[in-house]
Amino acid sequence: MTRWPFGWLGAAVCAVLAVRLATLGLYPLMDTTEARYGEIARVMVTSGNWVTPQLVPGEPFWAKPPLSIWQSAGAIALLGDAAFAARLPALLNTALTLALLAVFAARVVSRPVAGRAALIAVSTLGGFVAAGTVMTDPALLASLTLTLTSFWFALHQRGVVWRLVFFASLGLGLLAKGPVATVLAAGPIGLWTVLQWRWREVLALCLWPPGLALAAAVAAPWYLVAEIRTPGFLRYFLVGEHLQRYLQSGWSGDRYGTAHDEPLGTIWVYALLACLPWSLVALGVGARAVAVAGPAVRRALGRALNQYLLCWALWPLVFFTFAGNILATYVLPGVPAFALLLAMAVSTWRARTVVAVAAVVPLGLVLALTFGLRAHTQTESQARLLHAVQRAHPGVPVLYLRHAPHSARFYSRGTARFLLDSAAVHNAVRDGEPAVLVVRHGDGVDLPLDTLAVVHADEEYTAFLLPPR
Numbered sequence: 001m002t003r004w005p006f007g008w009l010g011a012a013v014c015a016v017l018a019v020r021l022a023t024l025g026l027y028p029l030m031d032t033t034e035a036r037y038g039e040i041a042r043v044m045v046t047s048g049n050w051v052t053p054q055l056v057p058g059e060p061f062w063a064k065p066p067l068s069i070w071q072s073a074g075a076i077a078l079l080g081d082a083a084f085a086a087r088l089p090a091l092l093n094t095a096l097t098l099a100l101l102a103v104f105a106a107r108v109v110s111r112p113v114a115g116r117a118a119l120i121a122v123s124t125l126g127g128f129v130a131a132g133t134v135m136t137d138p139a140l141l142a143s144l145t146l147t148l149t150s151f152w153f154a155l156h157q158r159g160v161v162w163r164l165v166f167f168a169s170l171g172l173g174l175l176a177k178g179p180v181a182t183v184l185a186a187g188p189i190g191l192w193t194v195l196q197w198r199w200r201e202v203l204a205l206c207l208w209p210p211g212l213a214l215a216a217a218v219a220a221p222w223y224l225v226a227e228i229r230t231p232g233f234l235r236y237f238l239v240g241e242h243l244q245r246y247l248q249s250g251w252s253g254d255r256y257g258t259a260h261d262e263p264l265g266t267i268w269v270y271a272l273l274a275c276l277p278w279s280l281v282a283l284g285v286g287a288r289a290v291a292v293a294g295p296a297v298r299r300a301l302g303r304a305l306n307q308y309l310l311c312w313a314l315w316p317l318v319f320f321t322f323a324g325n326i327l328a329t330y331v332l333p334g335v336p337a338f339a340l341l342l343a344m345a346v347s348t349w350r351a352r353t354v355v356a357v358a359a360v361v362p363l364g365l366v367l368a369l370t371f372g373l374r375a376h377t378q379t380e381s382q383a384r385l386l387h388a389v390q391r392a393h394p395g396v397p398v399l400y401l402r403h404a405p406h407s408a409r410f411y412s413r414g415t416a417r418f419l420l421d422s423a424a425v426h427n428a429v430r431d432g433e434p435a436v437l438v439v440r441h442g443d444g445v446d447l448p449l450d451t452l453a454v455v456h457a458d459e460e461y462t463a464f465l466l467p468p469r
């Protein structure tokens with residue numbers, strides 16, 4: 001077996017990543033999440049403002065810190081404002097997460113288990129989809145994986161390097177998602193400390209003054225400058241986006257959309273779905289182990305490493321059990337630990353069996369994109385409509401009535417205008433110039449639409465040509 005990348009299991013991991021890489025540009029950025037963060041990154045490049053994220057130039061976007069936005073903006077600056085560039089950082093963050101998981105697993109368990117763990121993690125439904133989606137979660141996942149792996153090494157190895165990495169990664173987590181990143185790291189560490197009763201060692205590590213100073217040096221400057229540039233940011237972000245969003249289902253203070261009001265405990269359903277097909281494997285393996293080898297299971301659960309991985313895998317689910325405002329991506333921080341635990345459980349499986357199960361999600365996506373999903377994605381974005389308008393009437397202003405899809409901003413490069421009512425349409429049309437008006441189906445419009453030529457229509461919107469006045 002070659003020393004890198006973990007034999008042909010490592011080659012399978014690379015193949016899965018290659019499939020995801022090949023699909024990054026096959027479909028447009030979709031509303032709302034992808035197109036929103038893609039547009040924020042595009043505006044960051046065009047405005048030159050790399051401190052305050054903005055969805056509309058001049059209007060700060062306070063919902064998230066900028067690490068993933070910086071990454072997408074950098075890719076757009078280098079490669080152009082296309083879906084491929086906006087999504088590429090998510091894939092790179094995923095590759096970093098897998099590398100960290102593989103190194104950790106190889107050092108604390110074995111190289112064959114490391115290959116299995118990386119392959120399981122990347123071939124879960126949630127992990128594979130997130131690897132090519134424009135959102136903040138892949139950056140959070142990479143920083144959290146670095147935090148929780150470096151903590152273990154810092155606690156069990158001499159020297160200060162891993163300590164410094166641990167605290168630097170905490171700072172990166174604050175830039176990736178905010179204080180919730182610290183909560184998601186502190187939970188597994190705290191629970192494991194209680195189980196192992198290693199308070200003195202853990203507190204000495206976590207309260208190490210140089211490390212705390214390093215974490216602050218990584219994250220605090222942006223928070224301070226962001227508040228100075230746009231006063232009110234810290235209150236909205238820390239109190240609103242973190243405390244109130246967690247405590248209040250359907251939180252009404254969301255400035256950028258609507259909160260997700262889900263029944264308490266929904267996160268466990270999301271975990272089952274996000275970890276497919278491996279969640280079904282885990283249920284089967286776990287049930288059989290308990291039935292056939294109960295004492296061996298109890299001995300395994302008593303090991304320090306296994307307890308740490310269980311705390312790591314389960315803490316996001318426990319924490320978000322009591323929150324109604326949740327998304328399926330909130331499962332992702334625990335996936336690396338889940339993958340490593342399952343890899344150890346199936347360490348006796350033949351490698352080809354692991355690869356066969358891992359192929360389900362990547363092949364499923366390729367088949368879905370080939371036989372219908374790609375067409376469906378076009379209805380979730382304004383890319384096709386705007387391309388049709390630009391081909392038929394290049395340079396003509398595009399006006400959206402009442403509704404402002406984020407993808408319209410991205411694919412019009414910020415030139416599409418959004419109007420509140422029919423009177424605003426009349427005022428927006430310049431004398432002697434045509435325009436294209438985009439209306440969502442079912443909206444009541446005080447305009448003679450039946451007399452206007454249709455430029456393009458899809459399942460949700462129709463673009464009409466407004467003649468010169």
